[in-house]
Amino acid sequence: MAERELNCLGEACPVPLIKAQKEMESMAVGDVLVLHIDHSCAMKNIPDWAREAGHAVEIEEIDDGEWDIIIEKTKVG
Amino acid sequence: MNIEKKKENLWDSIFKKEWSYSKGAVIISFFAIALVIVTGKAWGVTGPYSIWGGKVLSWLGVNVDSWRAFNGSVGKYVFANSQPSLTNLGIVLGALLSVLLAASFKFKKIKNGKQVGAAILGGLLMGIGARITPGCNIGAFFSGLPAFSLAGWVFMVSIFLGAAVGSKMLKNWFM
Numbered sequence: 001m002a003e004r005e006l007n008c009l010g011e012a013c014p015v016p017l018i019k020a021q022k023e024m025e026s027m028a029v030g031d032v033l034v035l036h037i038d039h040s041c042a043m044k045n046i047p048d049w050a051r052e053a054g055h056a057v058e059i060e061e062i063d064d065g066e067w068d069i070i071i072e073k074t075k076v077g
Numbered sequence: 078m079n080i081e082k083k084k085e086n087l088w089d090s091i092f093k094k095e096w097s098y099s100k101g102a103v104i105i106s107f108f109a110i111a112l113v114i115v116t117g118k119a120w121g122v123t124g125p126y127s128i129w130g131g132k133v134l135s136w137l138g139v140n141v142d143s144w145r146a147f148n149g150s151v152g153k154y155v156f157a158n159s160q161p162s163l164t165n166l167g168i169v170l171g172a173l174l175s176v177l178l179a180a181s182f183k184f185k186k187i188k189n190g191k192q193v194g195a196a197i198l199g200g201l202l203m204g205i206g207a208r209i210t211p212g213c214n215i216g217a218f219f220s221g222l223p224a225f226s227l228a229g230w231v232f233m234v235s236i237f238l239g240a241a242v243g244s245k246m247l248k249n250w251f252m
Contacts, residue, residue, distance in 0.1 A: 009186070010185050010186045010187065010192070015247070018248065019252075038183055039185075040181060065181040
């Protein structure tokens with residue numbers, strides 16, 4: 001169970017989403033991706049996509065206007 | 078990973094959590110209708126931008142009011158009498174208020190030069206598009222559809238085509 005990290009601070013939609021999707025492709029089931037974001041839209045569209053795709057998602061508030069999205073890959077593809 | 082779930086209070090559910098699309102749609106529609114009733118004019122955004130551009134050129138000594146596109150409207154422009162200028166100011170102040178209430182105000186850093194390039198190119202394309210339509214996704218689309226404007230429907234189809242091309246550009250050139 002590997003853990004990966006993506007720093008998307010300062011990036012606006014849809015860049016964090018596209019990066020997350022790309023990263024998830026190369027991950028194995030059980031791996032965890034931690035995304036650092038400071039764009040509030042990414043807090044909606046990334047979890048929306050990940051839950052739709054069947055993965056487990058948690059959001060953690062790190063600071064004012066800064067969040068970590070934690071995605072656990074639970075499904076292949 | 079086990080993250081403890083915080084219990085949601087009323088403040089968080091109103092000001093911090095994203096509202097649903099349907100809730101947003103109802104509230105925006107309500108205020109858009111109220112705006113038409115109060116000011117007699119449908120909601121628009123980009124109109125004043127061209128006037129502001131004209132103002133800057135006129136300060137530099139260019140006689141923009143002789144241009145057919147402006148036809149005297151730059152000289153006559155008064156910020157406080159311009160409905161879309163006031164609503165634009167409201168958008169900025171409202172956005173600021175909403176991030177402050179959500180305690181998520183943050184100065185964001187520019188990540189790299191590519192981001193600057195994408196912003197400038199995107200802004201230019203949107204600006205040109207909004208002037209030849211004329212109007213943006215608010216003036217031409219949102220306010221156009223309920224007024225049975227054919228241009229609004231053309232705009233709706235075009236926005237998907239434009240978004241597809243824009244995403245390709247973003248993916249291939251700026252990521």
